[in-house]
Amino acid sequence: MTKHERYITALRCRQPDRVPIVIRGVDPLNDTAGLPPSRHPSFRFLIDTVAENTEWAYRWHPPEENLLSCHSDAAIRIEVQPSGQEGFDEETRTFEAPLGPLKTIKWVSREGKPGMTKKYLIESLEDVERFLSIPYQFREPDVTRFFELQTKMGSNGVLMASIGMDPIGHVTHWLGLETLAIWSLTEREAIFRLLDEFYHRAELLVKALLSAKVGPVFATLGMEQATPPWMSVDDFTAFTTRYDERLWAPILEAGGLVHVHCHGNLKQVIGDFIDMGAGCIHPVEAPPMGDLELHEARQLMQGRISIEGNIQLDDLYTKDEEYIRETVKQAITDAAEGGGFILCPTASPIPPVLDEKVLNNYLALIEAGLEYG
Secondary structure (H helix, E strand, O other), X not given: OOHHHHHHHHHOOOOOOOOOEOOOOEEOOOOEEOOOOEOOHHHHHHHHHHHHHOOEEEEEOOOHHHHOOOOHHHOEEEEEEEOOOOOEXXXXXXXXXXXXXXXXXXXXXXXXXXXXXXXXXXXXXXXHHXXXXXXXXXXXXXXXXXXXXXXXXXXXXXXXXXXXXXXXXXXXXXXXXXXXXXXXXXXXXXXXXXXHHHHXXXXXXXXXXXXXXXXXXXXXXXXXXXXXXXXXXXXXXXXXXXXXXXXXXXXXXOOOEEEEEEOOXXXXXXXHHHHHOOOXXXXXXXXXOOOOOHHHHHHHHOOOOEEEEEEOHHHHHXXXXXXXXHHHHHHHHHHOOOOOEEEEEOOOOOOOOOOHHHHHHHHHHHHHHXXXX
C-alpha cells in the first residue's frame, strides 16, 4: 500500500497492511513542526524521519473570516500596546456593529508562545444582540491552494479540508468557558441563538467546499468544550450533537469522512459521535487525561469510528524510550486488530526547541510503530 492508501483505509475502519503512523504537528509537506509552526534546527531530523517513515497528515484551512463575517459593516479596528507582561503585547480588536461596538482583548506573545484572552467578545445579552446585528455576507472560499497541496502531497498521506470549529466551538471562542457554563443554566436561549447563527455560517462553508469538489476527508474540532464533566450528557446532545449531525450530513452523503479532534472524557458521549456520523476521533485519551482505554473505545465504537491516538504528548516529554515503546506496543495490541487504528501522539509538539530526550522518544514511537504495527 502507498501511505495514502494505508491511511485512508484505516480512517474508513478497514485493515491496512500495517498500522499507519501520524506524528501530529510535524508537517513534512511544508517542512515545519510545532505550535506555532517552527523550523528550528532541532526539529530537522524528526521532520526528515516523519517524511520518510510515516503517513503525512495536513489540514488545509479556508479563510477563517467566513465564520465570523465578511461584511464591510463588521470592520475591525486593531490596537496594540505593551501589556506590562514581558514578551507580550495587549491586542484590542474592536468590531463595529450596527447596535454598538464589540471589543475583545488578548495578550499576544512576541515570541510565538500561547497567548491569553483578557476580555471575550461577548460578555452580556446586549453583546449577543450587537453581534447578531452585524450583517453576514458569505463569500465563496478560494480552494486553489487545497488542490495545489493535494498535488504536492501525492501518495504520501491524506490532505484534510478543515471546516474549523463546530458551532459550540465558535460560541465558546467568543463567549469563554466560564460564561458558557453559567449561561447553560441561566441564558440557554442566547446560547441557542448563537449556535443557530454559527451553524448557518458553517453550513454555507461545508456546501461551498463540497461544490468545489474539495475532500473527501474533512477535519473539525471544538466539541470538547461541551463534553462531560464540563457539560452534562444532555447538554452535549443539545449544544453539539443536534448541530454537528446536520452539519456533517452533506459530507457523509457525498461519501466523505469527518475527522474529529476532541480531548477529554468521551465514554458517555460515544453514542452521540456515532449518531453524528464521526469517521475518526483523535486522540481518545485514557485516564487521567480522558476516561477511555483503547480496548473500551473499540468496543463502544462498534467498528463505526476509527481511532487516531493515543500516545500522550506529556509522556514523550517526561518518560524514557522503553516506556514509549511499551506504550506503543500496548496501544497496537488493544486497538489495531481488524483495522481502524492510526498510531499518533495526543497533541503537537509545543516548545519551540526539541531537546534530545524528546527527539529520541519520538523516534522510539515511530520505530515501535513500524515494528509492532
